[in-house]
Amino acid sequence: GEDVEQSLFxxxxxxxxxxxxxxxxxxxxxxxxxxxQEPGAGLQLLTYIFSNMDMKQDQRLTVLLNKKDKHLSxxxxxxxxxxxxxxxxxxxxxxxxxxxxxxxxVFP
Amino acid sequence: xxxxxxxxxxxxxxxxxxxxxxxxxxxxxxxxxxxRQSLGQGPEFLIYFQGTGAADDSGLPNxxxxxxxxxxxxSTLKIQRTERGDSAVYLCASSLVGTTDTQYFGPGTRLTVx
Numbered sequence: 001g002e003d004v005e006q007s008l009f010x011x012x013x014x015x016x017x018x019x020x021x022x023x024x025x026x027x028x029x030x031x032x033x034x035x036x037q038e039p040g041a042g043l044q045l046l047t048y049i050f051s052n053m054d055m056k057q058d059q060r061l062t063v064l065l066n067k068k069d070k071h072l073s074x075x076x077x078x079x080x081x082x083x084x085x086x087x088x089x090x091x092x093x094x095x096x097x098x099x100x101x102x103x104x105x106v107f108p
Numbered sequence: 109x110x111x112x113x114x115x116x117x118x119x120x121x122x123x124x125x126x127x128x129x130x131x132x133x134x135x136x137x138x139x140x141x142x143x144r145q146s147l148g149q150g151p152e153f154l155i156y157f158q159g160t161g162a163a164d165d166s167g168l169p170n171x172x173x174x175x176x177x178x179x180x181x182x183s184t185l186k187i188q189r190t191e192r193g194d195s196a197v198y199l200c201a202s203s204l205v206g207t208t209d210t211q212y213f214g215p216g217t218r219l220t221v222x
Contacts, residue, residue: 004150030208042112042199043151043213088150095164096141096201096211098150 004091004099011105018076020102022089025070029091032065034074037086037101046074046087081106110134112214114200120220121190129185129217133202140183141211142175143199151199157183158206190221 004024012018024032030051035043049056049063049072056063062075072089086101113132121127133140138159143151153167157177165175172190177183187194197216203209 031210033210035213042215043201045210045212048210090150092207094207095153095156095167096151096207097153100148100150 004089004097006087006089006099006102008100009103009105011107012079014079014081014106014108016079018074018079018083018104018106020074020076020087020089020104022072022074022099023070024072024089024091024097024099026091026093026097027067027070028093031092032063032072033090033092033096034061034063035088035090035098037088039085043088076104079104079106081108112200112202112212114198114214114217116217117215118218118220120222122222123190123192125190125221127187127190127219129187129198129219131183131185131200131202131214133181133183133200134212137202137204137212138180139203139206139209139211140177141201141203142183142185143201145197145199145216147196154185156207187219190219192221195219195221 006022033048034046060077064073084106088101090098115130140157142154145151156164159180172188175185199216201211201213203211
């Protein structure tokens with residue numbers, strides 16, 4: 001079955017790195033995504049990775065994919081208070097399946 | 109417009125009423141999707157349109173929910189005989205061609221059924 005799991009909460013100090021983890025179950029996923037949702041707002045696409053890649057870097061964001069373990073992570077370098085939000089990973093097969101989201105809280 | 113837009117942003121209705129939620133996709137995007145996000149959860153797929161036709165409606169919870177996209181652009185999600193359990197944020201997304209293309213989301217419509 002399709003299931004995407006994330007830890008619910010992460011708290012980090014401003015300037016530190018954040019690592020948000022995600023596990024998925026469908027090995028036929030072609031792309032995996034990270035979306036950001038701020039309070040009262042829609043989903044903002046942050047980055048994505050094709051399933052045949054194992055790493056993608058985009059400015060402060062680094063995505064790591066371990067396809068064997070079906071594990072995806074998002075690392076945010078130099079985390080800022082503006083990064084506080086809920087982060088969703090999602091896998092795409094014939095439809096986009098989202099995790100429950102990880103709430104990132106950044107404190108000074 | 110530059111992005112996906114949804115109206116209204118908020119809708120409060122009474123149990124048993126009928127509601128319509130509207131989505132304007134990004135211009136030129138042929139694929140359109142509806143999702144429902146309950147409090148504390150990730151979005152859940154409802155329906156996917158390719159052009160004017162519903163290519164996958166497997167996520168619609170029951171026959172009270174219906175969606176149309178008559179001209180292959182704007183879509184309307186219709187909910188009949190609303191129930192309190194329908195209260196959620198309804199998100200719309202569009203992508204250029206199909207499900208392997210990146211989906212861009214609108215701000216959502218918050219539906220509250222009293």
